[in-house]
Amino acid sequence: MYMSIVYLNGEYLPLDQAKISVLDRGFLFADGVYEVIPAYGGRLLRMQEHMQRLQNSLDAIRLENPLSNEQWLEITEKLLADNPNTGPGEDKYVYLQVTRGVAAKRNHGFPDEVNQTVFMMVSEMVPVDKEELRSGVAAITLDDIRWKACNVKSISLLGNILLRQQAHDNEAAEAILINDGLVTEGAASNVFAVINGMLVTAPTGSRLLPGITRDLIIELAAENGVAYEERDFTEEELLSASEIWFSSSTKEIMPVVLLNGKPVANGQSGPIWEKMIDIYQAYKVKLRSGESS
Ligand SMILES: Cc1ncc(COP(=O)(O)O)c(C=O)c1O
Incomplete structure (x- = not known):
C-alpha cells in the first residue's frame, strides 16, 4: 500500500511511523494551530498569506513560531516532492500543525519550557469540477x-x-x-x-x-x-x-x-x-x- 511521507519534528517519515506522546498538549488540550495550503500542479496558493495567518494564530495563542518562513517553505516543497502524484489530478494540499508540545504534567497553564510539536502532511486534492x-x-x-x-x-x-x-x-x-x-x-x-x-x-x-x-x-x-x-x-x-x-x-x-x-x-x-x-x-x-x- 502507498504510504505517504510526513514531517514530524525535524524528521521525514512514512505516515504509520509518525508518533507523538499522549502528553502532547495538542492531544490533551487542543493547544495548537494549523494551516491548509493548496498546491496546484506543485505551485503553492498564497504561501505568504498562509504564513502570515499562521503567525497571527501563533501570536494569538502566545506560542513562538518554531520555524522561519524559509524553513516552512523548504519543508513544504520537500514533502510535495517526496509524495509523487498518485492520481490523475496534480492537486494536493499541505496540512501543517503546531502545538505547544509535550509537558511533563497535564496542567492548564503553559509549561516553563516549550518544545513545539510540528507536524506536516500532504494529501491529494480532488480537482474541483x-x-x-x-x-x-x-x-x-x-x-x-x-x-x-x-x-x-x-x-x-x-x-x-x-x-x-x-x-x-x-x-x-x-x-x-x-x-x-x-x-x-x-x-x-x-x-x-x-x-x-x-x-x-x-x-x-x-x-x-x-x-x-x-x-x-x-x-x-x-x-x-x-x-x-x-x-x-x-x-x-x-x-x-x-x-x-x-x-x-x-x-x-x-x-x-x-x-x-x-x-x-x-x-x-x-x-x-x-x-x-x-x-x-x-x-x-x-x-x-x-x-x-
Ligand atoms: C471556520 C473556517 N472558516 C473559513 C475557512 C476558509 O478558509 P480558507 O479559504 O483559508 O480555506 C475555513 C477553512 O477550512 C474554516 O475552517
Whole structure:
C-alpha cells in the first residue's frame, strides 16, 4: 500500500511511523494551530498569506513560531516532492500543525519550557469540477456556538465539528453560522451572498476566520469589476439573497441552492457565481503556469 511521507519534528517519515506522546498538549488540550495550503500542479496558493495567518494564530495563542518562513517553505516543497502524484489530478494540499508540545504534567497553564510539536502532511486534492459545482449544495442556518476568537485557526474544532455534523444530520452539506443575528461564516468555510444585486461577505474580525480563498475572491472581484461589499449582514438578508456561496481552499466556490429546505432564488447557481468561478479557475491556470502566486 502507498504510504505517504510526513514531517514530524525535524524528521521525514512514512505516515504509520509518525508518533507523538499522549502528553502532547495538542492531544490533551487542543493547544495548537494549523494551516491548509493548496498546491496546484506543485505551485503553492498564497504561501505568504498562509504564513502570515499562521503567525497571527501563533501570536494569538502566545506560542513562538518554531520555524522561519524559509524553513516552512523548504519543508513544504520537500514533502510535495517526496509524495509523487498518485492520481490523475496534480492537486494536493499541505496540512501543517503546531502545538505547544509535550509537558511533563497535564496542567492548564503553559509549561516553563516549550518544545513545539510540528507536524506536516500532504494529501491529494480532488480537482474541483465546474459542472459538478454548478449543481450546488444544501445548507442550514445554525446558531454560532463557538468561542470569541474565531479568527485564530485553532486545532480546537469541536464547535465546528458539531455544527457540521448537525448540518449533515439535516441532509445539508454545510452550516451557515449566525452570531447575534449576523451571518459569520460556515462550519469550515466563509460565506458570500448576493443581496439586492451586490456581492456581500462579512468583515474580518474575531467572529470568523479570514479565509485565504475569501480574500482571493474579493481581490479577483475588484480586479474584474464585480461590485462587492464587506459588511455585516443579517440572517434575514441571507434568507432573501439571490445567490449564496461557500468558499474554502479545498472546495473553492460552492453555490448553495437550498437553504433551510427552501430554494435559494430559483434553486440554481446564479450568474455572479458563474462569473466568479470562471475568474477563479482562470487564476488557477495562471498559478499552475507560474504566472501568479
Ligand atoms: C471556520 C473556517 N472558516 C473559513 C475557512 C476558509 O478558509 P480558507 O479559504 O483559508 O480555506 C475555513 C477553512 O477550512 C474554516 O475552517
